[in-house]
Amino acid sequence: MSASTHWLATATSQAVLERDGNAFDAAVAAAFVLHVVEPHLNGPGGDLVALFATSTVSDPMVLVGQGHAPRGATVEHFTAEGLDHVPGAGALAAAVPGAVVSWLWLLAEHGTWELPDVLAYAIHYAERGHAIVPRLARVLATVEDLFREHWPSSWRLWMPDGRLPQPHEVITNSDYATTLRRLIAAGAGAATREGRIGAAREAWQRGFVASAAADFTARPHRHSSGRDHAGVIRVEDFADFEPTVEHAATLEFRGVTVAKTGLWGQGPVLLQALAILDHFEDRFLDPATADGIHTITEAVKLAMADREAHYGHLDADEADRVLTRLLSPGYAEQRAAMIGARASMAFRPGDIGHASFRPPLVEASPMAAGAGLGEPTVQRSGETRGDTCHLDVVDRHGNIISATPSGGWLQSSPAIPGLGFCLGTRLQMTWLDPAAPSRLEPGRRPRTTLTPTLLLRDGEPVAALGTPGGDQQDQWQLLYLLRTLVFGQTPQQAIDAPAFHTTAVPSSFWPRTWTPGGLVVEERVGTPVVEELIGRGHAVTLSDPWSLGRLSCVSRDPARGQLQAAANARGAQGYAAGR
Incomplete structure (x- = not known):
């Protein structure tokens, strides 16, 4: 597939x-x-990030x-x-x-x-x-x-x-x-x-x-x-x-191991968000309801704030300490307790007993980015200026790969x-501030937004997925995981369902603006849901009905020997195939 x-x-x-x-x-x-x-x-x-497993070694590996x-x-x-x-x-x-x-x-x-x-x-x-x-x-x-x-x-x-x-x-x-x-x-x-x-x-x-x-x-x-x-x-x-290969960062969620990049990418954002959301009842995890959209958005804002404060190309020991703390059950419970009934307007990175960085916060202006400026990704209005690419492949032997070139x-x-x-x-x-964990320094990798995903069940790879979208990549993948792992939707149903993302986090790309309380939703979520979100304080921007996300995936069922694939209909470009 x-x-x-x-x-x-x-x-x-x-x-x-x-x-x-x-x-x-x-x-x-x-x-x-x-x-x-x-x-x-x-x-x-350009560059790429891939997660893969082979037919002989099922441990998820990251190709950097x-x-x-x-x-x-x-x-x-x-x-x-x-x-x-x-x-x-x-x-x-x-x-x-x-x-x-x-x-x-x-x-x-x-x-x-x-x-x-x-x-x-x-x-x-x-x-x-x-x-x-x-x-x-x-x-x-x-x-x-x-x-x-x-x-x-x-x-x-x-x-x-x-x-x-x-x-x-x-x-x-x-x-x-x-x-x-x-x-x-x-x-x-x-x-x-x-x-x-x-x-x-x-x-x-x-x-x-x-x-x-x-x-x-x-x-x-x-x-x-x-x-x-x-x-x-x-x-x-x-x-x-020299390309390098390293072990993936992982988190267990609803019987599945979710594998992502380390802190030099934004992959742990997805793991953090899942860890936070695991402290809520299922009714607060439904991406089709106002309760779900609100809770998911607030969890993402907390995880993304930690991304700004703590992520970067750290040495191995330091990265292990930071990641262990960020994904610990106790820390996730603390972060979950910070989610209230109304949208937060604050930038709230957590204290993990480690030196943190607070980026300058610049609110987004209505002016469009100039020609060639920043990454050609999704604008804060939800309009796609460009994006990046993604591909997933699984073969009959059990080799599987999810890759995001950009x-x-x-x-x-x-x-x-x-x-x-x-x-x-x-x-x-990168930042020109020497205090930033993602600072500019010769030989140092910039923190990237490229963030493919592998899923494993009982140690066996069962799915590869990802999407273009800069800062939105893990947000859209989070919706997919909640819909498939919690609510039992098929991969294609999860991809096709209405999407949303928050812009209440400093962008990874120049001019690095943010919109306090910003929330972009496809208008298909429905007027009653939108009105309730506005009532909770979210600064809602309605996007076109089929505009957010370009997710694709392949999956395998080792027990049944069955392969599946799904692709995004938005933009009439993505495609899934197999036999």
């Missing part, structure tokens, strides 16, 4: 499975297709494809540039790209296919073309002037005829196809499959890709600061990156001539 945020990625994954590739071969092939067909949502210059800050990315350098924050667009905000190297690692370690076969799908769509989805056309429209006036390399790549492409028009990216062919050619002489994939990694990290990216982004170019800056990433930074979207920074992509801006999620 396969599910993803774009039908061509799902079709690619399923084609690999049909040809006896395993789940990891299928995921890697689909991921490279996502670079081509959703370039406004992810790219080769999040790159670190380059050696030259220091607070002193940014302040010398006249900046008090990391810009939301421009190569100065680029972390070392982790996506491609991490996918190649996964293919070499757990896949079975040769690299040319895996990349053939992405090369086909890059060379022969694909129909652009309406959201991609809208994103290109927002950055048309930026590209024309300041980023000519992006203008030439995305407006090749000197005009804005229209929805459903077929576009190509021959430069990226050439890049992929050069990666394949780099390993042609190696004696083993692993050696051939390793040679492609070398070409990326120490060869033509790293050289072209470092040389081009070192030239000053326009950033979201409104000024021109040069990037600081160098070839040696590319060479420094970063390096085409509006991040200028396209690198000849490569067909740009670098990302993940460093915008």
